Amino acid sequence: MTAPLNAFTVDLEEWFHVCGVGGTLNPENWDRLPARVELTTHILLDALARAGVRATFFVVGWIAERYPHLVEAVREAEHEIGSHGYRHERVYDLGPERFASDLRRSVQALHAVGVPRVTLFRAPEWSINDRSLWALEQLASPRAARGNEAPGEDNARPRGCGCLVRPAGVSREEGATVRRAP
Numbered sequence: 001m002t003a004p005l006n007a008f009t010v011d012l013e014e015w016f017h018v019c020g021v022g023g024t025l026n027p028e029n030w031d032r033l034p035a036r037v038e039l040t041t042h043i044l045l046d047a048l049a050r051a052g053v054r055a056t057f058f059v060v061g062w063i064a065e066r067y068p069h070l071v072e073a074v075r076e077a078e079h080e081i082g083s084h085g086y087r088h089e090r091v092y093d094l095g096p097e098r099f100a101s102d103l104r105r106s107v108q109a110l111h112a113v114g115v116p117r118v119t120l121f122r123a124p125e126w127s128i129n130d131r132s133l134w135a136l137e138q139l140a141s142p143r144a145a146r147g148n149e150a151p152g153e154d155n156a157r158p159r160g161c162g163c164l165v166r167p168a169g170v171s172r173e174e175g176a177t178v179r180r181a182p
């Protein structure tokens with residue numbers, strides 16, 4: 001029997017990146033809220049290094065823009081990096097046009113901090129479901145997340161769904177569990 005793959009994944013986001021809440025936690029207030037992501041991420045990176053574990057970090061684009069050195073630290077530790085959207089909004093709340101724009105911006109933010117290829121995407125709050133299956137086509141499209149790079153270059157393309165895509169196939173994430181899609 002083959003041993004199961006144990007995958008450790010992280011949403012690299014702030015405590016205030018909560019979908020669907022308003023008031024104090026509105027995006028226009030984010031720059032004024034107390035930041036914790038640097039400290040907590042370094043604690044986690046240290047723990048992963050001690051355990052000899054490599055993880056996949058899904059980075060919110062807003063974080064990548066403000067903490068390029070943090071993404072660099074994740075890269076230097078040889079963890080995988082994927083997109084977790086730009087502003088951590090639910091896919092079905094964004095709708096097709098705004099999702100395309102948010103996705104592009106998130107990929108551009110990762111490119112800007114030196115991530116050469118973005119091939120993984122995790123939807124905030126697992127928000128690709130029956131209400132947002134159109135997002136799968138966008139994610140699979142070479143143009144969906146191209147950003148500013150030259151036409152014909154596919155480096156920016158997160159492949160697959162609101163889930164994980166690996167060479168072995170597509171894995172749909174459902175809550176805290178992951179299963180291989182049929």
Ligand SMILES: [Zn+2]
Nearest residue numbers: 011013124125
């Ligand atoms: Zn998240």
